[in-house]
Amino acid sequence: xxxxxxxxxxxxxxxxxxxxxxxxxxxxxxxxxxxxxxxxxxxxxxxxxxxxxxxxxxxxxxxxxxxxxxxxxxxxxxxxxxxxxxxxxxxxxxxxxxxxxxxxxxxxxxxxxxxxxxxxxxxxxxxxxxxxxxxxxxxxxxxxxxxxxxxxxxxxxxxxxxxxxxxxxxxxxxxxxxxxxxxxxxxxxxxxxxxxxxxxxxxxxxxxxxxxxxxxxxxxxxxxxxxxxxxxxxxxxxxxxxxxxxxxxxxxxxxxxxxxxxxxxxxxxxxxxxxxxxxxxxxxxxxxxxxxxxxxxxxxxxxxxxxxxxxxxxxxxxxxxxxxxxxxxxxxxxxxxxxxxxxxx
Amino acid sequence: xxxxxxxxxxxxxxxxxxxxxxxxxxxxxxxxxxxxxxxxxxxxxxxxxxxxxxxxxxxxxxxxxxxxxxxxxxxxxxxxxxxxxxxxxxxxxxxxxxxxxxxxxxxxxxxxxxxxxxxxxxxxxxxxxxxxxxxxxxxxxxxxxxxxxxxxxxxxxxxxxxxxxxxxxxxxxxxxxxxxxxxxxxxxxxxxxxxxxxxxxxxxxxxxxxxxxxxxxxxxxxxxxxxxxxxxxxxxxxxxxxxxxxxxxxxxxxxxxxxxxxxxxxxxxxxxxxxxxxxxxxxxxxxxxxxxxxxxxxxxxxxxxxxxxxxxxxxxxxxxxxxxxxxxxxxxxxxxxxxxxxxxx
DNA sequence: ATCAAGTTTGGGAGCGCTCCCATCCACCTG
DNA sequence: CAGGTGGATGGGAGCGCTCCCAAACTTGAT
Numbered sequence: 001x002x003x004x005x006x007x008x009x010x011x012x013x014x015x016x017x018x019x020x021x022x023x024x025x026x027x028x029x030x031x032x033x034x035x036x037x038x039x040x041x042x043x044x045x046x047x048x049x050x051x052x053x054x055x056x057x058x059x060x061x062x063x064x065x066x067x068x069x070x071x072x073x074x075x076x077x078x079x080x081x082x083x084x085x086x087x088x089x090x091x092x093x094x095x096x097x098x099x100x101x102x103x104x105x106x107x108x109x110x111x112x113x114x115x116x117x118x119x120x121x122x123x124x125x126x127x128x129x130x131x132x133x134x135x136x137x138x139x140x141x142x143x144x145x146x147x148x149x150x151x152x153x154x155x156x157x158x159x160x161x162x163x164x165x166x167x168x169x170x171x172x173x174x175x176x177x178x179x180x181x182x183x184x185x186x187x188x189x190x191x192x193x194x195x196x197x198x199x200x201x202x203x204x205x206x207x208x209x210x211x212x213x214x215x216x217x218x219x220x221x222x223x224x225x226x227x228x229x230x231x232x233x234x235x236x237x238x239x240x241x242x243x244x245x246x247x248x249x250x251x252x253x254x255x256x257x258x259x260x261x262x263x264x265x266x267x268x269x270x271x272x273x274x275x276x277x278x279x280x281x282x283x284x285x286x287x288x289x290x291x292x293x294x295x296x297x298x299x300x301x302x303x304x305x306x307x308x309x310x311x312x313x314x315x316x317x318x319x320x321x322x323x324x325x326x327x328x329x330x331x332x333x334x335x336x337x338x339x340x341x342x343x344x345x
Numbered sequence: 346x347x348x349x350x351x352x353x354x355x356x357x358x359x360x361x362x363x364x365x366x367x368x369x370x371x372x373x374x375x376x377x378x379x380x381x382x383x384x385x386x387x388x389x390x391x392x393x394x395x396x397x398x399x400x401x402x403x404x405x406x407x408x409x410x411x412x413x414x415x416x417x418x419x420x421x422x423x424x425x426x427x428x429x430x431x432x433x434x435x436x437x438x439x440x441x442x443x444x445x446x447x448x449x450x451x452x453x454x455x456x457x458x459x460x461x462x463x464x465x466x467x468x469x470x471x472x473x474x475x476x477x478x479x480x481x482x483x484x485x486x487x488x489x490x491x492x493x494x495x496x497x498x499x500x501x502x503x504x505x506x507x508x509x510x511x512x513x514x515x516x517x518x519x520x521x522x523x524x525x526x527x528x529x530x531x532x533x534x535x536x537x538x539x540x541x542x543x544x545x546x547x548x549x550x551x552x553x554x555x556x557x558x559x560x561x562x563x564x565x566x567x568x569x570x571x572x573x574x575x576x577x578x579x580x581x582x583x584x585x586x587x588x589x590x591x592x593x594x595x596x597x598x599x600x601x602x603x604x605x606x607x608x609x610x611x612x613x614x615x616x617x618x619x620x621x622x623x624x625x626x627x628x629x630x631x632x633x634x635x636x637x638x639x640x641x642x643x644x645x646x647x648x649x650x651x652x653x654x655x656x657x658x659x660x661x662x663x664x665x666x667x668x669x670x671x672x673x674x675x676x677x678x679x680x681x682x683x684x685x686x687x688x689x690x
Numbered sequence: 691a692t693c694a695a696g697t698t699t700g701g702g703a704g705c706g707c708t709c710c711c712a713t714c715c716a717c718c719t720g
Numbered sequence: 721c722a723g724g725t726g727g728a729t730g731g732g733a734g735c736g737c738t739c740c741c742a743a744a745c746t747t748g749a750t
Contacts, residue, residue: 010414013474015706026730031708041728058474062410063706066735069355071407076456080441092436096425099458111421111454113444129358129403237641266641273643296582296611296638298618360736371700376738386698408736411705 014055023051034059065131073108074134074319077123077146080113089291090308094138094160097312105320107133117144124149134319136160142203156322158315158331162205170322172314172333176206179304179337180213181220183258183286186302186339188221192256192284196229198243198268200260207235210260210288229254233264240267248275255283256345262287262294265301265344284345299343307335359400368396379404410476418453419479419664422468422491425458434636435653439483439505442657450665452478462489469494479664481505487548501667503660503676507550515667517659517678521551524649524682525558526565528603528631531647531684533566537601537629541574543588543613545605552580555605555633574599578609585612593620600628601690607632607639610646610689629690644688652680 009015020030025044032040033048040048051057065071076098078091095109102109110132114120124146127135135150137159147169150157159171167173187195197214200207215225231247233239240259244267247254259265265287269279277283279299287294290305318331354360365375370389377385378393385393396402410416421443423436440456447454455477459465469491472480480495482504492514495502504516512518532540542559545552560570576592578584585604589612592599604610610632614624622628624644632639635650663676 010705011476016708017706020730027707028709028730029728032729035708039728044728056470058470060411060474060476060706062407062416062476063735064708065407066405066411066705066737067707067709069708069735080444089434089437092434095456096458099425099456100460103458103460103464109456111440111444111456113441113448115445115448119448125401125403129405131356131405131407291637293637293641296641298643355735361738362736365700372737373700373739374698377699380738384698389698405736408705409738411707411735412737412739414705414738 009060013060014057015060016057019048019051019055019057022055023048069131071131071133072106073110073132074102074136074316074323075110075112075123075127075132076136076138077112077114077120078138079120079141080115090289091138093308094312094315097309097314098136098316099312100309101313101316101320107320120144120146121149124153124155127155128153134158134323136315136319156319158319158322160311160315164205167205167332170318170331172311172318172331172335173206174306174311174335174337176209176337177213177216179288179306179339180210180258180260181217182213182337182339183288183302183304184214184217185221186341187256187258187284187286187345188217188223190256190284190345194229194251194254195223195256195258196231196247196251196254197258198231198233198240198247198260198264200233200235200264202232207260214258233260235261235264237263237267237270240264241271242267244268244271245275248272248277256285257283258286258288260288262289262291262301262303265303266293266297269297269301269344280343280345286339286345290340294340294342297344302342302345303340305338305340307337310335354405358405359402360405361402364393364396364400364402367400368393414476416476416478417451418455418477419447419481419661419668420455420457420468420472420477421481421483422457422459422465423483424465424486425460435634436483438653439657439660442654442659443481443661444657445654446658446661446665452665465489465491466494469498469500472500473498479503479668481660481664501664503664503667505656505660509550512677515663515676517656517663517676517680518551519651519656519680519682521554521682522558522561524633524651524684525555525603525605526562527558527682527684528633528647528649529559529562530566531686532601532603532629532631532690533562533568535601535629535690539574539596539599540568540601540603541576541592541596541599542603543576543578543585543592543605543609545578545580545609547577552605559603578605580606580609582608582612582615585609586616587612589613589616590620593617593622601630602628603631603633605633607634607636607646607648610648611638611642614642614646614689625688625690631684631690635685639685639687642689647687647690648685650683650685652682655680 016027016030020027029044030048033045099109112123114123134156137157140147140159142163147159159169162171162173184195199211202208218225228250231243233243257268259268265285272279272283279285287301287303290303294301294303314333361372361375365372374389375393378390444454457468459468479501482502485492485504487508492504504514507516507518529540544556547553563570573595576588578588602613604613610630617624617628624630632646632648635648639646639648659678
């Protein structure tokens with residue numbers, strides 16, 4: 001068969017060619033209309049749009065991707081162990097934010113849970129080979145080679161959170177320091193004098209920041225930073241429980257605790273109950289994350305809220321900018337946190 | 346330029362052609378090796394595989410999709426209002442299950458949150474136009490036209506949950522009836538005599554089933570079903586609170602409550618506390634979902650666990666079967682639920 | 691050695707689109 | 721009225737792959 005007339009697509013759906021024939025124009029013109037090129041007369045544009053509507057034409061993504069060398073897809077890479085561990089809703093909220101931001105564009109969201117470090121490695125190759133226009137990274141650890149790998153491959157990417165204070169990689173994070181400060185200032189403002197803290201694992205930058213915020217707020221209020229009031233946890237409930245017991249043991253005069261996660265606060269609450277201390281009567285409690293647990297604790301837990309969905313949106317926005325304007329100045333955004341007051345303080 | 350030698354892909358990555366040249370074979374042969382065709386000699390296969398490894402060749406997805414008329418992508422459609430509402434972790438767990446099942450294949454997971462019914466409608470067209478090999482549906486409501494639309498378009502799809510007892514659409518669900526039975530039998534087994542229930546919205550089939558299970562367990566144990574022990578809630582904490590107050594009011598002799606969701610159980614717990622009833626001393630409490638809230642209530646809540654991740658896996662498996670074996674008998678799977686005993690009962 | 695039957699292989703055609711160049715046309719200037 | 725200018729338009733080439741047919745090579749039986 002010669003190159004002659006092409007009809008409907010193989011699966012019965014109309015093709016560009018069809019639309020062109022119907023509108024009485026050439027393929028190029030239809031393509032121009034679809035892609036919003038200004039070099040089309042109004043009359044022609046209207047005719048083409050009518051034909052598109054009549055036929056119910058929808059561009060074929062794969063064909064477009066092949067011809068134009070882009071995919072209109074971005075990947076969200078989540079390390080699965082993290083997603084499982086703490087703050088599950090975090091994950092959903094990020095997705096919601098990203099998805100909301102993508103809704104108006106016609107980018108597709110590809111979800112990739114990486115189970116193992118090896119899978120993560122493979123993803124970079126995959127990303128390069130299969131053409132993802134950009135990548136969104138969540139929960140990146142210090143030793144993770146993925147960001148640098150993507151950088152080398154020239155794949156636009158944005159991460160959520162930072163690995164250190166001077167994170168060179170494009171990122172969106174929330175202000176953990178300020179959040180912790182808010183919490184401690186609040187405690188101090190309610191007349192508490194001996195404020196302890198249960199921290200996260202300090203090799204995680206976010207945990208480190210929350211401790212820094214605790215310290216700064218204390219010192220700003222004229223209190224001295226005291227090691228005996230600090231217990232190093234790991235974000236789990238169990239560590240909150242153990243930490244609280246230990247703290248109570250060494251400093252029975254504690255009248256307030258700032259926990260770097262709600263889960264640890266729940267653990268601490270349990271220890272306090274066992275020790276016969278009332279909340280907030282004897283000891284005021286503040287958490288971090290404003291998760292569902294916080295709302296359902298007894299009493300409900302005052303907590304620092306991160307704008308998770310907002311971070312998702314900001315990441316998507318930053319990534320699209322990077323994709324379209326071709327590698328601009330590295331975007332680094334720090335979003336504000338907020339204190340949600342409840343009965344525990 | 347004539348049709349002559351093609352070199353590297355436009356973006357510098359090796360193409361099929363390159364691999365063929367390197368292995369000293371034709372394009373067709375390489376394609377056959379990649380797609381696992383048996384009609385290749387061992388010697389040739391080995392040579393091709395070596396060339397692929399040398400070059401670090403990764404097939405171009407879009408090109409493959411275009412030529413083969415498939416996409417190797419499946420979409421997970423989630424109504425965003427639901428995802429937000431209750432049981433957030435549900436959503437994550439489904440994703441985890443689906444993703445786990447897809448990890449060994451090279452299907453991509455596309456995530457689509459549909460904000461409005463209109464967006465949902467548009468998705469069908471989109472699915473047809475953009476070629477998704479299959480669709481996974483979560484939280485489908487009674488009036489939702491999407492399943493039927495997909496059916497007409499001949500797009501393989503599987504839904505999570507059922508809209509009614511005789512759901513014709515391929516689906517994976519858990520055994521809500523049996524779960525509720527377990528809960529009530531457990532309560533009865535602990536010597537409780539007057540077991541009330543706070544239901545979900547009864548136009549939701551899952552809620553209806555949980556009530557049915559409650560009734561069946563009661564009757565099987567020789568108790569009569571009593572309307573005054575049933576309060577119709579809507580899965581929210583507030584409705585649990587109000588329901589418990591009302592129930593206590595009409596039947597002060599209640600000594601156990603089965604709530605059709607953990608969130609409602611949390612509300613009920615609050616009402617019980619206000620009424621001065623101890624848990625489980627005066628009133629035993631059982632929830633449904635086994636969510637984070639359950640684990641962190643005081644006392645921790647006995648609850649019915651659904652195999653959420655397992656449902657995700659089962660859905661993915663069923664969909665892949667449908668895609669590959671071309672519309673087999675409608676798969677309908679009901680996974681078992683399980684009672685998790687904690688302090689509240 | 692010869693032929694039939696089967697197996698393995700090469701490569702043309704084509705998937706639906708974008709890119710880009712050549713062409714066409716309308717309008718303006720001198 | 722010829723020549724020039726710039727915007728609108730048509731359509732060839734090609735993106736990297738799969739499909740499939742025909743060619744080439746095996747093998748075993750005659």
